[in-house]
Amino acid sequence: MRAPAAGGAVLTVRDLHVTYAGGVQALRGIDLQVAPGETLAVVGESGCGKSTLATAVLRLLPASAAVRGSVDLAGIDVYACPPGAAKRIRGQIAGLVVQDPMSAFNPVMRVGEHVVEARRLHSRQAAGQALWDWTVGLLRELRIPEPERRARQYPHEWSGGMLQRAAIAAASVNRPRLLLADEPTASLDASLAVDVVLGLRERLHTQARGADEAPAAMLLITHQLGLAAQVADRLAVMYAGRVVEVGAAAAVIGRPRHPYTRALVAAMPRPGAGLPEPLEGELPPLTPAPPGCAFSARCRLAQAACAAGPPPPLVDGVACPVVTGAAA
């Protein structure tokens, strides 16, 4: 079952298609790789398929969803391995931080107990004072004030920002190779959001198990381009279930090439630039997805050929024949 990871990548997604029971083609041929220590941010509007991607990587999709293609996580083929092995992947090889910290915690369990539980599920360490002390130490590392007292409190006694740091602690407690963070800052103040994600990244980089071990990688799902630009090494821009542009974060934001990426960058508020440019129109229905480039109906550069044939493939990191000069 365990095979060498493709090119040393922690995560390799190949030609991944996901169709939900209602016929929605949420993912339509995703190819992605995440290297050890790398942070890849997946950005795009609501409904573009980015959360489906996170769910699919962890094999957490509803049983009725049809999946085609492959996901390789640290050498394990996620969809070819038995369900028990897939369960072990979650928490041990890949950790998950979700959007709303308040709903991620059991309201009648103390915050510290969540971290203890996450540790015990994947290690043989028995519950006891040693494990509790270790948890308190971990919360101290995450700059939670008065961790001894705070660990005994219930989730409603913590602020959203503190709770999200505890969620990060629980997700990274078994030192996963990959951390999936799905809109981890959506419920936080802007100033806290940057600190939380930078803290998360720093934690992944400093907790490597030894000098010979590569730091953990992060797949950050967000609709906030500014946040992605702050913390990611690379960006993948998704539209209607496909990656339309991928590259170094600074290059994608600084010199966006795909018309959709350009529109997203123009919609970012910038100091002194006045009101940002809205992107008119909406995502097309994906039941089924339209032929050709799904963005063509909203695209200022669209030509007649754009709305026909198979969706354009990524060429040199951008899926637009008009921009790359491949259009006839």
Add this chain to the structure above:
Amino acid sequence: MNGAHGANDSAEPVVRLQDVTVRYGKTLALDGVTLDVRPAERIALVGDSGCGKTTLLSVVSGYRTPTAGTVQRRPGTRTGLLLQDPVASLNPGWTLEQLVAEPLRDRTPRPDRAARRAAVQRALSEVRLGGLDLSRLPHELSVGQCQRVALARALVTDPTLLLADEPTSALDPSVAAGVLRLLDAVLTATGAALLVVSHDVLAVAPLVHRMLVIHGGRVVEDGRPDDLLARPAHATTRRLADTAHRLAATAPLAPAGPAGPAGPGQPVAAGWPAGGPTVAPSGPKRST
């Protein structure tokens, strides 16, 4: 005379708050806030979660009575309210017409059916949803359309003061940009004043003349958004400004320009040139 914040200083304020204090049990949510909102003035209330900015908005709306202090509304002031989550703020079983007409129920004399429908159609055309079938339900609309319906609800009473609580923070940036532009156009056309609460300084800065930074229930800084963000004095403002700069630092200033500075925490080298709302404000004013 145009005053410090782009509004007419000599005009009677739409709302005047004097030494307003609000307590929730032992918690002091607002601690002696004094504020005049002039006609056509656009003010942002910014600060961290729990600082008291939403409480301040609820006092101005009349929803909450202050523990101490006074709130005076100019006679004839009509308020409109726009909330954060467009989907949650619309009753899912009501039609578009019922949703937009609801605020008219409190008008005296109550307008008849034809007048209500005319007001609904005017409000919907103001938010560029004029062609929409009035029998539609919220789930048949996109999130962006829902927020425009919520704005139409706020506009149907022809308000002189629009109150908005985090109007874009539940939206994708591409949709949020459209809502901000629409708000700007509507306020310019109607001349209504605006009080908007937000933790996203970058999003509201180009919309308003004046920004009030709230911390611990008090107004700790008050001035033009570009001045506050370029030269923040209070620690809270410094932190908000730093985040704004960090989140914008990698964005290019020209669409096809070179990549901006990418390092975390790196300040924007150039200053904070005035972009600003349609009515250009002049001269900063700081509270002490």
